Amino acid sequence: MTRALLCLALAGLWSAGPALGPVTPAFREAAAETGLEFRHFTGATGQFYIPEIMGAGVALFDYDNDGDLDVYLVQGTMLDRTKRPAESIFPPGPGFRAGNRLFRNELVPTGKLRFTDVTEAAGVGHEGYGMGVAVGDYDNDGRLDLYVTNFGSNVLYHNNGNGTFADSTREAGVDDPRWSTSAAFLDYDRDGRLDLFVSNYVDFTVKGNKKCQAPTGEPDYCTPAAYRPVPARLFHNEGNGRFTDVTERAGLGAAFGPGLGVVCADFDGDGWTDIYVANDGAANLLWINRRNGTFEEAGLVRGAAYSEDGIPRAGMGVTAADFDNDGDEDILVTNLRREGCTLLRNNGAGVFTDVSSEFGLGPATFLFTGFGAEFFDYDNDGRLDLFICNGAVTILEALRGAPYPFGQRNQLFHNEGGKFREVSALAGELAEVSRGAAFGDIDNDGDIDIVISNNNGPARLLLNEAGRGAHWLEVHLEGVRANRQGIGARVGVFSKGAKPVWRRAHSDGSYCSASPASVHFGLGREAKLEAIEVLWPDGSRERWTDVGPDRRVMLRQGTGKSVQ
Numbered sequence: 001m002t003r004a005l006l007c008l009a010l011a012g013l014w015s016a017g018p019a020l021g022p023v024t025p026a027f028r029e030a031a032a033e034t035g036l037e038f039r040h041f042t043g044a045t046g047q048f049y050i051p052e053i054m055g056a057g058v059a060l061f062d063y064d065n066d067g068d069l070d071v072y073l074v075q076g077t078m079l080d081r082t083k084r085p086a087e088s089i090f091p092p093g094p095g096f097r098a099g100n101r102l103f104r105n106e107l108v109p110t111g112k113l114r115f116t117d118v119t120e121a122a123g124v125g126h127e128g129y130g131m132g133v134a135v136g137d138y139d140n141d142g143r144l145d146l147y148v149t150n151f152g153s154n155v156l157y158h159n160n161g162n163g164t165f166a167d168s169t170r171e172a173g174v175d176d177p178r179w180s181t182s183a184a185f186l187d188y189d190r191d192g193r194l195d196l197f198v199s200n201y202v203d204f205t206v207k208g209n210k211k212c213q214a215p216t217g218e219p220d221y222c223t224p225a226a227y228r229p230v231p232a233r234l235f236h237n238e239g240n241g242r243f244t245d246v247t248e249r250a251g252l253g254a255a256f257g258p259g260l261g262v263v264c265a266d267f268d269g270d271g272w273t274d275i276y277v278a279n280d281g282a283a284n285l286l287w288i289n290r291r292n293g294t295f296e297e298a299g300l301v302r303g304a305a306y307s308e309d310g311i312p313r314a315g316m317g318v319t320a321a322d323f324d325n326d327g328d329e330d331i332l333v334t335n336l337r338r339e340g341c342t343l344l345r346n347n348g349a350g351v352f353t354d355v356s357s358e359f360g361l362g363p364a365t366f367l368f369t370g371f372g373a374e375f376f377d378y379d380n381d382g383r384l385d386l387f388i389c390n391g392a393v394t395i396l397e398a399l400r401g402a403p404y405p406f407g408q409r410n411q412l413f414h415n416e417g418g419k420f421r422e423v424s425a426l427a428g429e430l431a432e433v434s435r436g437a438a439f440g441d442i443d444n445d446g447d448i449d450i451v452i453s454n455n456n457g458p459a460r461l462l463l464n465e466a467g468r469g470a471h472w473l474e475v476h477l478e479g480v481r482a483n484r485q486g487i488g489a490r491v492g493v494f495s496k497g498a499k500p501v502w503r504r505a506h507s508d509g510s511y512c513s514a515s516p517a518s519v520h521f522g523l524g525r526e527a528k529l530e531a532i533e534v535l536w537p538d539g540s541r542e543r544w545t546d547v548g549p550d551r552r553v554m555l556r557q558g559t560g561k562s563v564q
Helices: 003-010
Strands: 027-029 058-061 070-073 101-105 115-117 130-136 145-150 152-159 165-167 180-186 195-200 233-237 243-245 259-265 274-279 285-289 295-297 318-321 330-333 342-346 352-354 370-376 385-390 411-415 420-422 434-440 449-454 460-464 471-478 490-495 501-504 519-524 529-535 541-544 551-556
Touching (some): 058 130, 058 434, 259 318, 274 318, 318 370, 318 501, 385 434, 471 490, 501 519, 529 551
Parallel strands (some): 180 259, 370 434, 471 551
Antiparallel strands (some): 027 460, 058 070, 101 115, 145 152, 152 165, 195 233, 233 243, 259 274, 285 295, 330 342, 342 352, 370 385, 385 411, 411 420, 449 460, 471 519, 490 501, 490 529, 529 541
C-alpha cells in the first residue's frame, strides 16, 4: 500500500473494491420481528475488567430435532459482586432475564419464522460470566448437547430428548475453572466418539485487575500482554458419559498462548483431524495429528504461526474452508485493528502461504478488529464468500466521548475467484461491537443466514435474500461407525463438466460460537449434479448418485456405494 493510500485508510476513508452505489441489501435484519429479543449485559462498573469487552458467543442448532434451527445466546453478569446489575454503567432494561437464553424456532410446524424463549423449561439458563458455546452429540444418541465456556467454571448440558437438558459437567469431568473461550467437538482418534478441545485465554482475576490507559491517559481495557496465557485442554471421550483430560499425554501442553479461536480440520490431507488455535498477540498454533493419540505443534514450520511479516498478530476468531476450491482446507484468522486479517492458503500438504494482500483482504480489514468469521456461499454461486464480525477492544479515537466507543461495522466479502470484493453494504452497516456469529439456513429457504451476538448490544438476525434463483444442496450426515453427526467428514459434490467441490462437516470456528454441522453447497444457476461422495472420519468413503439440487438430503453411513 502506498503512503497516500495508507493515510486515507488510517483516516477511515478508504475501502477495497469499487463503489457499489445504490444497492438492494442481500440480508435483512429481522431479530425483533421474529422474537429473537436478547441484549448482552457486560456488568461494567468502570473498573475495565478485560472479560467485559471480550464476550460473547452464539450457537445455531436444532436442539429438538424438529427440522429447524434454534438459537442459544451466551450472557454476561456482574464481575463486581459488591454491586447490583442496576448499578452497572449499562444496566439491563425492563424485562431483563439473567443467564444464557435458548430460543426455539417455531418455523416447524407453524410455517412462520418466530422464536420463543424456552430457557427455563429447557434448563439451560446458566448464570455465569459467559464466553462461548460448542455443540456436539457427545454420546451419539441423536440429540445435540451443549458445552458452555465461561470466565470461571464451564458447563456441559446433556440433551435429554424431551426438550430439556441436564447439567452433566461433574459426571463427565469436563470442567475448567479458568477463563475459557472457544471450544470445539472433534474426533481426533477416529474412535467414533466426539472429544472436546477447550481454548483458554489469560490468568486474569478480578482481584488482580490491572489498570491500563489509552494513549491519552484515560482508563482503557488492557491488552492480553498484561497477563500470563493459560494452557488449553483436550478431553478424550471414554464412551461412558465421561471424559479424561489428556492434554499432557497428547502433547498439547508443550506450547500455548492466549487462545481465543479454534478450528479443527484435516489440514495435511492424511485423514486425521488437526487443531488450529488463534492466539491473541502470540504465535498461532497448528497441532498436527500424529495418528497415535498425540499431536506435534508445527505452526512455524508450516507457515501458519505468523502473518507474512513474521510478527504475531492479535488472533481473535478463526475459520477454515476450501475457499479456492482446490480440495484442501485454508485458514482465515481475524486480528486487531491496524493488523488486518490473515488469509492462509494451503498448498495441499498442510503448508501455508499468507495471501491476504493478494486476495484483497489485508487492506480491506486493516481498520477493523475482527472476531467471528466464516467462509460461506451467501449467493449460492459455488464459491465461498466471507463474513467478518467487527468491534474494537480499546477506545476508538473517532468515537472518543461516546458512551461505548468500540462500535465498528461488520464486513461481507464476495468471492470473485481470484479476489474477495467487499460488499458490506449488502449486509447492512450497523456499527456495533460484534463478537460471535453462527451460520445456517434459519428460514429453510435454501440459503445461509447469520445470527450475530453483540457485546453490550442486541443480538442480530440477518436473513439472506440473495441466494434465491440459484440452486443449492444441503447435506446432513448420520454416522454409524463415525460419530453420529459426521463431524470431521469431507463431503464432495460432483457436477457434470466441473471439478468436484469439497466441504467439511463441522460446528466449530468463528469466535466462541457454533454452527450446524450440515454441509451447504451453492450450485449456481445451472445445476448438473451427478453424485455426492463422503469421506467419513473413520477413513471409509461412499458415493451416492440418486441426488438432485434444491433439497436437503440425509446420508447415512453404510447406505452409499463404497469407493476405494
